[in-house]
Amino acid sequence: MSSPSGVKSKEKAGPPEPAGDLKRELVNGFFVLFRTAELYAPSHPSYQKQAEHLLAVIAGLQEREGSVLLETLDGHLFVNEARLKFDFEGFAASKFVVGLLTSHNLGGFSFEPGLGREELDRFVTLFKKPPDELEGLADLFAREKIARIVPKQKVEKEDPKKLEKLEGSRAAARKTFVTAVSLVETTMATARAGKGANLNAAKRVVQELVDQIVADEAALMELAALKHYDGYTYAHSVNVAVLSISLGTRLGLDKKSLALLGFGALFHDIGKVKLPADLVNKPSQYNEDDWKQMRRHPVFGAKTVILTRGTDDYTGRAVEIAFLHHVNYDKTGYPELSEKTVPGIFPMIVKICDSFNALSSGRIYFNKPFSPDEVIQKLIAGMGTQFDPLLLKIFVSTVGVFPIGSLVLLDTGEVGIVYKTNPENIYRPKVRVIAEPSGTVSEFRVVDLSERDQNSGQFIRNIKRLLNSHDYGLDLSKFLYV
Protein backbone atom coordinates (compact mmCIF):
# COMPACT_ATOMS: atom_id res chain seq x y z
CA MET A 1 0.00 0.00 0.00
CA SER A 2 2.98 2.29 0.14
CA SER A 3 3.68 2.57 -3.60
CA PRO A 4 1.60 4.73 -5.92
CA SER A 5 0.44 1.68 -7.84
CA GLY A 6 -1.15 0.53 -4.60
CA VAL A 7 -3.62 3.41 -4.76
CA LYS A 8 -7.01 1.85 -5.05
CA SER A 9 -8.72 4.46 -7.14
CA LYS A 10 -8.98 2.19 -10.16
CA GLU A 11 -10.45 -1.28 -10.22
CA LYS A 12 -7.83 -2.87 -12.40
CA ALA A 13 -4.11 -2.74 -11.72
CA GLY A 14 -2.68 -0.62 -14.55
CA PRO A 15 0.34 1.52 -15.21
CA PRO A 16 1.27 3.98 -12.43
CA GLU A 17 -0.96 7.02 -12.41
CA PRO A 18 0.49 10.28 -13.73
CA ALA A 19 1.41 12.74 -10.99
CA GLY A 20 -1.44 15.07 -12.04
CA ASP A 21 -3.99 12.33 -11.41
CA LEU A 22 -2.52 11.61 -7.98
CA LYS A 23 -2.65 15.30 -7.11
CA ARG A 24 -6.31 15.51 -8.02
CA GLU A 25 -6.88 12.27 -6.15
CA LEU A 26 -5.32 13.88 -3.07
CA VAL A 27 -8.03 16.57 -3.18
CA ASN A 28 -10.74 14.05 -3.92
CA GLY A 29 -9.55 11.67 -1.20
CA PHE A 30 -9.47 14.52 1.29
CA PHE A 31 -13.04 15.47 0.40
CA VAL A 32 -14.37 11.89 0.53
CA LEU A 33 -12.67 11.22 3.87
CA PHE A 34 -14.19 14.33 5.47
CA ARG A 35 -17.59 13.49 4.06
CA THR A 36 -17.32 9.92 5.34
CA ALA A 37 -16.24 11.20 8.75
CA GLU A 38 -19.51 13.11 9.00
CA LEU A 39 -21.35 9.77 8.98
CA TYR A 40 -18.98 7.25 10.49
CA ALA A 41 -16.62 7.00 13.45
CA PRO A 42 -12.93 6.35 12.73
CA SER A 43 -13.43 2.72 13.75
CA HIS A 44 -15.98 2.09 10.99
CA PRO A 45 -14.76 0.12 7.93
CA SER A 46 -16.12 2.77 5.49
CA TYR A 47 -14.05 5.46 7.18
CA GLN A 48 -11.01 3.19 7.46
CA LYS A 49 -11.10 2.43 3.75
CA GLN A 50 -11.09 6.13 2.81
CA ALA A 51 -8.39 6.98 5.37
CA GLU A 52 -6.11 4.22 4.03
CA HIS A 53 -6.76 5.43 0.50
CA LEU A 54 -5.79 8.99 1.33
CA LEU A 55 -2.63 7.84 3.12
CA ALA A 56 -1.70 5.76 0.08
CA VAL A 57 -2.16 8.77 -2.21
CA ILE A 58 -0.01 10.95 0.08
CA ALA A 59 2.67 8.23 0.26
CA GLY A 60 2.57 7.87 -3.52
CA LEU A 61 3.10 11.59 -4.01
CA GLN A 62 5.87 11.72 -1.42
CA GLU A 63 7.62 8.88 -3.21
CA ARG A 64 7.47 10.70 -6.53
CA GLU A 65 8.02 14.30 -5.53
CA GLY A 66 9.57 14.14 -2.07
CA SER A 67 6.99 16.42 -0.44
CA VAL A 68 3.28 17.12 -0.52
CA LEU A 69 2.09 20.69 -0.19
CA LEU A 70 -1.60 21.38 -0.80
CA GLU A 71 -2.39 25.09 -1.08
CA THR A 72 -5.15 27.43 -2.15
CA LEU A 73 -4.82 30.81 -3.75
CA ASP A 74 -7.62 32.95 -5.08
CA GLY A 75 -10.03 30.03 -5.23
CA HIS A 76 -7.61 27.69 -7.01
CA LEU A 77 -5.81 24.65 -5.65
CA PHE A 78 -2.13 23.88 -6.03
CA VAL A 79 -0.23 20.73 -5.11
CA ASN A 80 3.53 21.20 -5.01
CA GLU A 81 3.14 24.46 -6.92
CA ALA A 82 1.21 22.90 -9.80
CA ARG A 83 -2.23 24.34 -10.29
CA LEU A 84 -4.90 21.66 -10.43
CA LYS A 85 -7.65 21.69 -13.01
CA PHE A 86 -10.77 19.77 -12.25
CA ASP A 87 -13.29 18.29 -14.56
CA PHE A 88 -16.93 18.49 -13.76
CA GLU A 89 -16.90 15.58 -11.31
CA GLY A 90 -13.95 17.01 -9.40
CA PHE A 91 -15.64 20.35 -8.83
CA ALA A 92 -17.35 19.49 -5.54
CA ALA A 93 -14.12 18.13 -4.05
CA SER A 94 -12.05 21.17 -4.98
CA LYS A 95 -14.77 23.51 -3.74
CA PHE A 96 -14.88 21.67 -0.43
CA VAL A 97 -11.11 21.83 0.13
CA VAL A 98 -10.91 25.51 -0.83
CA GLY A 99 -13.86 26.18 1.51
CA LEU A 100 -12.29 24.29 4.39
CA LEU A 101 -9.01 26.18 4.07
CA THR A 102 -10.54 29.62 3.61
CA SER A 103 -13.02 29.20 6.45
CA HIS A 104 -10.05 28.54 8.75
CA ASN A 105 -8.09 31.36 7.19
CA LEU A 106 -5.41 28.93 6.09
CA GLY A 107 -3.28 28.84 2.96
CA GLY A 108 -2.80 25.09 2.92
CA PHE A 109 -1.36 21.97 4.54
CA SER A 110 1.90 20.16 4.02
CA PHE A 111 1.93 16.42 4.61
CA GLU A 112 5.19 15.20 6.06
CA PRO A 113 6.72 11.71 5.69
CA GLY A 114 5.66 9.17 8.30
CA LEU A 115 2.06 10.32 8.58
CA GLY A 116 0.01 7.44 9.95
CA ARG A 117 -3.61 6.53 10.56
CA GLU A 118 -3.94 7.69 14.15
CA GLU A 119 -2.50 11.11 13.44
CA LEU A 120 -4.71 11.48 10.39
CA ASP A 121 -7.76 10.49 12.45
CA ARG A 122 -6.98 13.12 15.08
CA PHE A 123 -6.60 15.70 12.33
CA VAL A 124 -9.96 14.81 10.74
CA THR A 125 -11.72 14.79 14.13
CA LEU A 126 -10.23 18.19 14.95
CA PHE A 127 -11.48 19.75 11.72
CA LYS A 128 -15.00 18.49 12.29
CA LYS A 129 -15.31 21.37 14.76
CA PRO A 130 -16.53 24.72 13.43
CA PRO A 131 -13.83 27.29 12.57
CA ASP A 132 -14.49 29.51 15.61
CA GLU A 133 -13.66 26.61 17.96
CA LEU A 134 -10.31 26.18 16.27
CA GLU A 135 -8.70 29.44 17.35
CA GLY A 136 -4.97 29.11 17.91
CA LEU A 137 -4.60 26.22 15.50
CA ALA A 138 -0.88 25.78 16.14
CA ASP A 139 -1.52 25.08 19.85
CA LEU A 140 -4.35 22.68 19.03
CA PHE A 141 -2.14 20.77 16.63
CA ALA A 142 0.55 20.52 19.30
CA ARG A 143 -1.95 19.38 21.93
CA GLU A 144 -3.39 16.75 19.60
CA LYS A 145 0.14 15.66 18.66
CA ILE A 146 -0.38 16.37 14.98
CA ALA A 147 3.10 17.03 13.68
CA ARG A 148 3.11 15.48 10.25
CA ILE A 149 0.34 17.66 8.88
CA VAL A 150 1.50 21.25 9.05
CA PRO A 151 -0.94 24.13 8.48
CA LYS A 152 0.39 26.88 6.22
CA GLN A 153 -0.39 30.55 6.50
CA LYS A 154 -2.47 32.20 3.82
CA VAL A 155 -0.28 33.25 0.91
CA GLU A 156 -0.57 36.89 0.02
CA LYS A 157 -2.36 37.47 -3.25
CA GLU A 158 0.57 39.29 -4.74
CA ASP A 159 2.77 36.17 -4.71
CA PRO A 160 4.23 36.65 -8.20
CA LYS A 161 4.75 32.95 -8.91
CA LYS A 162 1.14 32.07 -8.26
CA LEU A 163 -0.17 35.12 -10.03
CA GLU A 164 1.87 34.12 -13.05
CA LYS A 165 0.00 30.83 -13.16
CA LEU A 166 -3.33 32.62 -12.95
CA GLU A 167 -2.20 34.95 -15.70
CA GLY A 168 -1.45 31.84 -17.77
CA SER A 169 -5.06 30.76 -17.61
CA ARG A 170 -6.16 34.29 -18.48
CA ALA A 171 -3.92 34.32 -21.54
CA ALA A 172 -5.34 30.96 -22.63
CA ALA A 173 -8.87 32.29 -22.14
CA ARG A 174 -8.13 35.36 -24.19
CA LYS A 175 -6.68 33.22 -27.00
CA THR A 176 -9.73 30.95 -27.10
CA PHE A 177 -12.01 33.97 -27.03
CA VAL A 178 -10.28 35.62 -29.97
CA THR A 179 -10.26 32.33 -31.92
CA ALA A 180 -13.97 31.90 -31.26
CA VAL A 181 -14.77 35.44 -32.39
CA SER A 182 -12.92 35.03 -35.68
CA LEU A 183 -14.47 31.62 -36.19
CA VAL A 184 -17.98 32.99 -35.82
CA GLU A 185 -17.03 35.75 -38.25
CA THR A 186 -15.81 33.28 -40.91
CA THR A 187 -18.75 30.92 -40.43
CA MET A 188 -21.22 33.76 -40.81
CA ALA A 189 -19.43 35.05 -43.89
CA THR A 190 -19.64 31.59 -45.49
CA ALA A 191 -23.31 31.35 -44.60
CA ARG A 192 -23.91 34.84 -46.00
CA ALA A 193 -22.39 33.73 -49.30
CA GLY A 194 -25.02 31.01 -49.37
CA LYS A 195 -22.57 28.20 -48.85
CA GLY A 196 -22.95 25.44 -46.30
CA ALA A 197 -20.46 26.35 -43.59
CA ASN A 198 -18.27 23.66 -42.07
CA LEU A 199 -18.98 23.60 -38.39
CA ASN A 200 -16.27 21.17 -37.26
CA ALA A 201 -13.86 23.92 -36.25
CA ALA A 202 -16.64 25.46 -34.17
CA LYS A 203 -17.11 22.18 -32.30
CA ARG A 204 -13.44 22.23 -31.33
CA VAL A 205 -13.52 25.82 -30.13
CA VAL A 206 -16.67 25.18 -28.09
CA GLN A 207 -14.93 22.25 -26.45
CA GLU A 208 -12.09 24.58 -25.47
CA LEU A 209 -14.54 27.12 -24.09
CA VAL A 210 -16.21 24.41 -22.00
CA ASP A 211 -12.88 23.09 -20.66
CA GLN A 212 -11.70 26.56 -19.72
CA ILE A 213 -14.95 27.55 -18.05
CA VAL A 214 -15.04 24.35 -16.01
CA ALA A 215 -11.39 24.87 -14.98
CA ASP A 216 -11.47 28.61 -14.36
CA GLU A 217 -14.81 30.29 -14.89
CA ALA A 218 -13.65 33.78 -14.01
CA ALA A 219 -11.09 34.16 -16.79
CA LEU A 220 -13.65 33.93 -19.59
CA MET A 221 -16.41 35.67 -17.63
CA GLU A 222 -14.10 38.66 -17.31
CA LEU A 223 -13.74 38.78 -21.06
CA ALA A 224 -17.48 38.51 -21.49
CA ALA A 225 -17.81 41.57 -19.27
CA LEU A 226 -15.91 43.77 -21.68
CA LYS A 227 -17.95 45.85 -24.02
CA HIS A 228 -15.71 47.51 -26.52
CA TYR A 229 -15.32 45.31 -29.52
CA ASP A 230 -15.44 45.76 -33.23
CA GLY A 231 -18.04 43.63 -34.90
CA TYR A 232 -20.72 43.47 -32.26
CA THR A 233 -22.47 40.36 -33.58
CA TYR A 234 -19.39 38.13 -33.46
CA ALA A 235 -18.22 39.12 -29.98
CA HIS A 236 -21.83 39.06 -28.82
CA SER A 237 -22.17 35.47 -30.04
CA VAL A 238 -19.09 34.37 -28.11
CA ASN A 239 -20.18 36.27 -25.00
CA VAL A 240 -23.57 34.59 -25.11
CA ALA A 241 -21.86 31.20 -25.49
CA VAL A 242 -19.58 31.88 -22.49
CA LEU A 243 -22.47 33.05 -20.32
CA SER A 244 -24.65 30.11 -21.40
CA ILE A 245 -21.94 27.56 -20.63
CA SER A 246 -21.39 29.17 -17.21
CA LEU A 247 -25.08 29.03 -16.44
CA GLY A 248 -25.14 25.43 -17.69
CA THR A 249 -22.37 24.44 -15.27
CA ARG A 250 -24.41 25.89 -12.39
CA LEU A 251 -27.31 23.72 -13.50
CA GLY A 252 -25.11 20.63 -13.34
CA LEU A 253 -25.10 19.88 -17.07
CA ASP A 254 -22.45 17.38 -18.15
CA LYS A 255 -19.64 18.37 -20.50
CA LYS A 256 -21.33 17.01 -23.61
CA SER A 257 -24.50 18.97 -22.92
CA LEU A 258 -22.43 22.08 -22.19
CA ALA A 259 -20.74 21.69 -25.58
CA LEU A 260 -24.10 21.34 -27.35
CA LEU A 261 -25.44 24.37 -25.49
CA GLY A 262 -22.33 26.45 -26.22
CA PHE A 263 -22.39 25.48 -29.87
CA GLY A 264 -26.02 26.51 -30.29
CA ALA A 265 -25.38 29.74 -28.37
CA LEU A 266 -22.46 30.58 -30.65
CA PHE A 267 -24.79 30.54 -33.67
CA HIS A 268 -28.03 31.77 -32.14
CA ASP A 269 -28.01 34.90 -34.35
CA ILE A 270 -26.67 33.25 -37.50
CA GLY A 271 -29.96 34.12 -39.24
CA LYS A 272 -28.90 37.78 -39.23
CA VAL A 273 -26.65 37.02 -42.21
CA LYS A 274 -29.82 36.78 -44.30
CA LEU A 275 -30.84 40.32 -43.37
CA PRO A 276 -29.50 43.43 -45.13
CA ALA A 277 -26.24 44.52 -43.49
CA ASP A 278 -27.38 48.15 -43.25
CA LEU A 279 -30.37 47.03 -41.20
CA VAL A 280 -28.29 44.91 -38.80
CA ASN A 281 -25.79 47.76 -38.36
CA LYS A 282 -28.31 50.61 -38.40
CA PRO A 283 -27.02 53.19 -35.92
CA SER A 284 -30.38 54.82 -35.23
CA GLN A 285 -33.50 53.45 -33.51
CA TYR A 286 -35.42 50.75 -35.36
CA ASN A 287 -38.82 51.65 -36.77
CA GLU A 288 -41.72 49.20 -36.97
CA ASP A 289 -40.71 48.07 -40.45
CA ASP A 290 -37.14 47.41 -39.32
CA TRP A 291 -38.43 45.31 -36.45
CA LYS A 292 -40.67 43.34 -38.78
CA GLN A 293 -37.64 42.32 -40.80
CA MET A 294 -35.49 41.77 -37.75
CA ARG A 295 -38.03 39.37 -36.27
CA ARG A 296 -37.38 37.00 -39.14
CA HIS A 297 -33.82 36.16 -38.06
CA PRO A 298 -34.77 33.13 -35.91
CA VAL A 299 -36.48 31.41 -38.86
CA PHE A 300 -33.61 32.36 -41.18
CA GLY A 301 -31.23 31.05 -38.53
CA ALA A 302 -32.84 27.64 -38.33
CA LYS A 303 -32.78 27.38 -42.13
CA THR A 304 -29.14 28.47 -42.32
CA VAL A 305 -28.03 25.88 -39.79
CA ILE A 306 -29.92 23.15 -41.63
CA LEU A 307 -28.00 24.11 -44.79
CA THR A 308 -24.64 23.48 -43.11
CA ARG A 309 -22.84 20.29 -43.90
CA GLY A 310 -23.76 17.33 -41.75
CA THR A 311 -26.71 16.93 -39.42
CA ASP A 312 -25.94 15.71 -35.93
CA ASP A 313 -26.90 16.51 -32.36
CA TYR A 314 -24.87 19.74 -32.54
CA THR A 315 -26.71 21.13 -35.52
CA GLY A 316 -29.99 19.81 -34.10
CA ARG A 317 -29.50 21.86 -30.94
CA ALA A 318 -28.30 24.87 -32.95
CA VAL A 319 -31.51 24.78 -35.02
CA GLU A 320 -33.59 24.63 -31.84
CA ILE A 321 -31.72 27.53 -30.22
CA ALA A 322 -31.67 29.74 -33.34
CA PHE A 323 -35.39 29.14 -33.87
CA LEU A 324 -36.61 29.62 -30.31
CA HIS A 325 -34.30 32.15 -28.60
CA HIS A 326 -36.81 35.01 -28.99
CA VAL A 327 -39.81 33.01 -27.81
CA ASN A 328 -40.75 34.04 -24.29
CA TYR A 329 -41.40 31.88 -21.27
CA ASP A 330 -45.09 32.85 -21.49
CA LYS A 331 -45.04 31.70 -25.14
CA THR A 332 -45.29 35.21 -26.61
CA GLY A 333 -42.44 36.63 -28.68
CA TYR A 334 -41.37 35.53 -32.13
CA PRO A 335 -41.66 33.50 -34.31
CA GLU A 336 -45.28 32.84 -33.49
CA LEU A 337 -45.73 29.19 -32.71
CA SER A 338 -48.92 27.34 -33.52
CA GLU A 339 -48.20 24.87 -30.78
CA LYS A 340 -48.14 26.84 -27.56
CA THR A 341 -45.48 24.92 -25.67
CA VAL A 342 -42.78 26.46 -23.54
CA PRO A 343 -39.39 26.35 -25.30
CA GLY A 344 -36.91 23.85 -23.89
CA ILE A 345 -34.19 24.67 -21.38
CA PHE A 346 -31.45 25.36 -23.98
CA PRO A 347 -33.23 28.21 -25.80
CA MET A 348 -34.39 29.57 -22.42
CA ILE A 349 -30.80 29.67 -21.14
CA VAL A 350 -29.57 31.39 -24.31
CA LYS A 351 -32.46 33.86 -24.17
CA ILE A 352 -31.41 35.09 -20.72
CA CYS A 353 -27.72 35.35 -21.64
CA ASP A 354 -28.58 37.02 -24.97
CA SER A 355 -30.70 39.68 -23.29
CA PHE A 356 -28.10 40.24 -20.57
CA ASN A 357 -25.30 40.78 -23.06
CA ALA A 358 -27.36 42.89 -25.46
CA LEU A 359 -28.54 45.19 -22.65
CA SER A 360 -25.12 45.60 -21.11
CA SER A 361 -23.29 46.21 -24.39
CA GLY A 362 -25.41 49.14 -25.42
CA ARG A 363 -26.29 47.41 -28.64
CA ILE A 364 -26.79 49.82 -31.51
CA TYR A 365 -30.54 49.97 -31.23
CA PHE A 366 -30.41 51.15 -27.65
CA ASN A 367 -29.33 54.68 -26.94
CA LYS A 368 -26.78 53.91 -24.29
CA PRO A 369 -25.68 50.82 -22.41
CA PHE A 370 -27.38 50.23 -19.09
CA SER A 371 -25.29 49.99 -15.95
CA PRO A 372 -24.87 46.41 -14.65
CA ASP A 373 -27.46 46.80 -11.90
CA GLU A 374 -29.96 48.32 -14.34
CA VAL A 375 -29.47 45.31 -16.59
CA ILE A 376 -30.19 42.92 -13.72
CA GLN A 377 -33.29 44.96 -12.79
CA LYS A 378 -34.51 44.80 -16.38
CA LEU A 379 -34.07 41.06 -16.50
CA ILE A 380 -35.84 40.59 -13.18
CA ALA A 381 -38.75 42.68 -14.51
CA GLY A 382 -39.21 39.97 -17.17
CA MET A 383 -39.15 37.09 -14.68
CA GLY A 384 -41.98 34.66 -15.39
CA THR A 385 -43.09 36.46 -18.56
CA GLN A 386 -40.01 36.67 -20.76
CA PHE A 387 -37.72 34.48 -18.73
CA ASP A 388 -37.93 31.17 -16.91
CA PRO A 389 -37.94 32.26 -13.23
CA LEU A 390 -35.75 29.46 -11.92
CA LEU A 391 -33.13 29.85 -14.65
CA LEU A 392 -33.12 33.60 -14.14
CA LYS A 393 -32.55 33.26 -10.39
CA ILE A 394 -29.61 30.97 -11.01
CA PHE A 395 -28.28 33.31 -13.69
CA VAL A 396 -28.40 36.27 -11.32
CA SER A 397 -26.46 34.25 -8.76
CA THR A 398 -23.92 33.40 -11.50
CA VAL A 399 -23.25 36.94 -12.66
CA GLY A 400 -23.98 38.39 -9.23
CA VAL A 401 -26.14 41.31 -8.27
CA PHE A 402 -23.00 43.25 -9.05
CA PRO A 403 -21.77 41.63 -12.27
CA ILE A 404 -18.11 41.70 -13.25
CA GLY A 405 -17.33 45.15 -14.55
CA SER A 406 -19.64 47.05 -12.18
CA LEU A 407 -18.11 50.25 -10.88
CA VAL A 408 -18.62 50.54 -7.14
CA LEU A 409 -17.96 53.01 -4.34
CA LEU A 410 -16.97 51.29 -1.10
CA ASP A 411 -17.69 52.63 2.38
CA THR A 412 -13.94 52.98 2.89
CA GLY A 413 -13.94 55.65 0.17
CA GLU A 414 -12.18 53.38 -2.28
CA VAL A 415 -13.56 53.12 -5.82
CA GLY A 416 -13.31 49.79 -7.55
CA ILE A 417 -14.49 47.49 -10.27
CA VAL A 418 -16.12 44.14 -9.57
CA TYR A 419 -13.42 41.70 -10.52
CA LYS A 420 -14.85 38.36 -9.58
CA THR A 421 -18.31 37.35 -8.43
CA ASN A 422 -18.82 35.34 -5.26
CA PRO A 423 -21.37 32.54 -5.74
CA GLU A 424 -21.52 31.97 -1.95
CA ASN A 425 -22.62 35.55 -1.34
CA ILE A 426 -23.68 37.46 -4.43
CA TYR A 427 -23.58 40.74 -2.51
CA ARG A 428 -19.90 40.36 -1.65
CA PRO A 429 -17.78 40.03 -4.78
CA LYS A 430 -14.05 40.65 -5.16
CA VAL A 431 -13.26 44.17 -6.22
CA ARG A 432 -10.24 45.61 -7.93
CA VAL A 433 -9.53 48.97 -6.32
CA ILE A 434 -8.81 51.61 -8.95
CA ALA A 435 -8.84 54.75 -6.84
CA GLU A 436 -7.85 55.33 -3.25
CA PRO A 437 -10.01 57.43 -0.89
CA SER A 438 -7.61 60.31 -1.60
CA GLY A 439 -8.52 60.08 -5.29
CA THR A 440 -5.14 58.78 -6.40
CA VAL A 441 -5.04 55.88 -8.81
CA SER A 442 -4.12 52.70 -6.99
CA GLU A 443 -1.69 49.94 -7.82
CA PHE A 444 -3.07 46.53 -8.73
CA ARG A 445 -4.98 45.50 -5.61
CA VAL A 446 -7.92 43.14 -5.24
CA VAL A 447 -10.04 43.23 -2.08
CA ASP A 448 -12.47 40.55 -1.01
CA LEU A 449 -15.73 42.02 0.28
CA SER A 450 -16.50 38.82 2.17
CA GLU A 451 -13.45 39.39 4.38
CA ARG A 452 -14.26 40.11 8.01
CA ASP A 453 -12.32 41.90 10.68
CA GLN A 454 -10.79 39.22 12.90
CA ASN A 455 -11.63 40.97 16.15
CA SER A 456 -15.07 42.48 15.55
CA GLY A 457 -16.32 39.88 13.04
CA GLN A 458 -17.69 42.76 10.93
CA PHE A 459 -17.14 42.98 7.20
CA ILE A 460 -14.13 45.16 6.46
CA ARG A 461 -15.62 46.77 3.35
CA ASN A 462 -19.14 47.24 2.03
CA ILE A 463 -20.50 48.51 -1.26
CA LYS A 464 -21.92 51.96 -0.57
CA ARG A 465 -23.36 52.47 -4.04
CA LEU A 466 -22.95 51.66 -7.68
CA LEU A 467 -21.45 54.23 -9.98
CA ASN A 468 -22.10 54.41 -13.69
CA SER A 469 -18.84 53.99 -15.61
CA HIS A 470 -20.34 55.75 -18.64
CA ASP A 471 -20.79 58.88 -16.56
CA TYR A 472 -17.10 58.74 -15.74
CA GLY A 473 -16.02 57.91 -19.30
CA LEU A 474 -14.03 54.94 -18.05
CA ASP A 475 -12.85 52.13 -20.28
CA LEU A 476 -13.20 49.29 -17.84
CA SER A 477 -11.32 46.85 -20.04
CA LYS A 478 -8.12 48.70 -19.10
CA PHE A 479 -8.63 47.79 -15.47
CA LEU A 480 -10.08 44.34 -15.78
CA TYR A 481 -7.59 43.02 -18.22
CA VAL A 482 -4.07 44.18 -17.67
Ligand SMILES: [Fe+2]
Ligand atom coordinates in the same frame (compact mmCIF):
# COMPACT_ATOMS: atom_id res chain seq x y z
FE1 LIG B 1 -31.42 37.02 -31.76
Ligand SMILES: [Fe+2]
Ligand atom coordinates in the same frame (compact mmCIF):
# COMPACT_ATOMS: atom_id res chain seq x y z
FE1 LIG C 1 -28.42 37.73 -29.87
